[in-house]
Amino acid sequence: MKILLIKPPQNPNLTKNTLYEPLELEYLAASLRGLTVRILDMRIDRNLHRNLLNFKPDLVGISAYTCDYNTSVQILKEIRLLDKSIITVVGGHHATFMPDDFVLPWVDGIFLGYADTTFPQYINAVGNPDKLREIPNIGIVNNNSVYFTKRDLTPPDLNSLPIPDRSLTYEYRNKYHDSVRNRLSLLMTSRGCAFRCNFCACWKLMDGKYAVRTPESIIDELKSLPEEIEAVYFSDDNTFNNIERIWKLSALIKKNGIKKKMQMYARVDTIIRNQALFEDLAGAGLQFLTVGIESFRNSDLDFYKKKTTVEMNNQAIRFLKKINIYILAHIIVRPEYSKEDFRQLLSYVYENNLFRPGFPVLTPLPGTELYQNTRDTFTMTNFDFFDFVHSILPTRLDPKDFYRQLTNLYVKSYAISRLIRHRFNRLLSLNKERYFTDNTDGVTIRKLLIVYLYSVVTYFKLRYFSPGVSHHSYHQK
Numbered sequence: 001m002k003i004l005l006i007k008p009p010q011n012p013n014l015t016k017n018t019l020y021e022p023l024e025l026e027y028l029a030a031s032l033r034g035l036t037v038r039i040l041d042m043r044i045d046r047n048l049h050r051n052l053l054n055f056k057p058d059l060v061g062i063s064a065y066t067c068d069y070n071t072s073v074q075i076l077k078e079i080r081l082l083d084k085s086i087i088t089v090v091g092g093h094h095a096t097f098m099p100d101d102f103v104l105p106w107v108d109g110i111f112l113g114y115a116d117t118t119f120p121q122y123i124n125a126v127g128n129p130d131k132l133r134e135i136p137n138i139g140i141v142n143n144n145s146v147y148f149t150k151r152d153l154t155p156p157d158l159n160s161l162p163i164p165d166r167s168l169t170y171e172y173r174n175k176y177h178d179s180v181r182n183r184l185s186l187l188m189t190s191r192g193c194a195f196r197c198n199f200c201a202c203w204k205l206m207d208g209k210y211a212v213r214t215p216e217s218i219i220d221e222l223k224s225l226p227e228e229i230e231a232v233y234f235s236d237d238n239t240f241n242n243i244e245r246i247w248k249l250s251a252l253i254k255k256n257g258i259k260k261k262m263q264m265y266a267r268v269d270t271i272i273r274n275q276a277l278f279e280d281l282a283g284a285g286l287q288f289l290t291v292g293i294e295s296f297r298n299s300d301l302d303f304y305k306k307k308t309t310v311e312m313n314n315q316a317i318r319f320l321k322k323i324n325i326y327i328l329a330h331i332i333v334r335p336e337y338s339k340e341d342f343r344q345l346l347s348y349v350y351e352n353n354l355f356r357p358g359f360p361v362l363t364p365l366p367g368t369e370l371y372q373n374t375r376d377t378f379t380m381t382n383f384d385f386f387d388f389v390h391s392i393l394p395t396r397l398d399p400k401d402f403y404r405q406l407t408n409l410y411v412k413s414y415a416i417s418r419l420i421r422h423r424f425n426r427l428l429s430l431n432k433e434r435y436f437t438d439n440t441d442g443v444t445i446r447k448l449l450i451v452y453l454y455s456v457v458t459y460f461k462l463r464y465f466s467p468g469v470s471h472h473s474y475h476q477k
Ligand code: B12
Pocket: 010, 011, 014, 018, 020, 021, 022, 023, 024, 025, 027, 028, 060, 061, 062, 063, 064, 065, 066, 067, 068, 089, 090, 091, 092, 093, 094, 111, 113, 114, 115, 116, 119, 186, 188, 200, 201, 202, 235, 236, 237, 365, 366, 386, 387, 388, 389
């Protein structure tokens, strides 16, 4: 049996300054030992028809985040129109939390949750309806109706999963890079999260459970990465739930002489409680840390159920600046923000010397508590705009003003004049407390010039944005 796995084209609303490998498809491909599998990354190669005609797959599987929903449905339809005999299946976050959205004439199977074990079972059972019904966590689609099999959210034994098959993305390898153009691999060391933030569905994917790989198995994968990979992005929900494991990993990375720039995600409470560990990791190659700062005020943090405080945020920032780790600060913009809130947010960025902030707009992703509580108030239901750039929820400010304020946050945070002023004040200002660090999160004037170019593009996108406009909307609600 020949299987084609597709990563859909990038949602045009998203900036294109990074491109990460489709780890989900590399995991699935690895689970299908002995079969002929190809990966088509349509963010790079848009020629669907040529690939279908050349490869002639028996089954096509596509992965879809919510913002890829419309595009993936369009692709599934094109496949069905081209060749009715091809079996089509879909998986990923949108399929997991909104499976009914894929009950369509051009879809045969829907996968809910992690599919490393269910996908090979499905392939083995194709053509045998009774066997298909025994596989957990799938939807079997027939004549516009669906049969959902039993839910089983037992976490998989991550150590027994094969290493993702990166040979299938070899031809795209030199196109995958992070925002500073490092050639990069994703690596997953755990799944799930013990926290319960209201805007996040990651913990729901495994019903709140948490599973980890051993440091030894992570080292095996690190060693297997292609030679040219310079950076590794840990794509876990929460890498640090088990601190001992990471101490051991850090020691093993050093012992094995692995020299990769590492990018991880960490909560601020983890950082301040485990400062020695982060210093150790810096010695093992940790360079960038994505930190969910989320807000400049405690009432927002409480609303998000983040279980952190502004004081913790500030402490973590100061510590990371001191040990020279670059902070990718995520600060959520609430649709309710007034001009004064935007002003306070920007002051927070200035005061804390955050030079690489991201400002995702609070988005009610399917599967989240936020989605449940706000779904009746959505101003847009087209999934193209669930991209963290547009507001799905009603904004307090007039939308034009809201997007102007949002753009302003980026323009001011990434202003070249800000960096020059900072350097100047570091030297000359008596207010050493205000300009407490030289660590500008790896931002330099040269890099800012590039970011500037992207900001201008984003500005024009937002300026000419008109809600509801979409290329293909197959959302039926
Ligand atoms: C790394 C990462 C990224 C990387 C890119 C990853 C990539 N390969 O494209 C970066 C940082 C660029 C990124 C960007 C974005 N991301 Co992101 N990202 C992640 C993260 C942390 C890990 C993803 C990962 O590598 N998982 C590892 C693989 C093994 O797991 P998986 O993807 O779930 O796949 C398994 C199953 O879902 C299933 N499956 C998946 N696809 C398929 C297909 C078939 C056929 C089958 C059978 C099964 C199947 O089987 C897989 C193996 O078990 C997740 C959090 C999370 N826990 O998933 C968020 C997450 C996926 N991102 C999210 C979002 C919203 C975004 C952005 C829109 C944010 C933004 N505006 O920048 C963009 C969208 C990018 C895009 N469309 O390409 C959301 C998606 C939620 C949703 N409902 O859509 C998540 C869940 C985080 C969150 N906030 O909740 N992201």
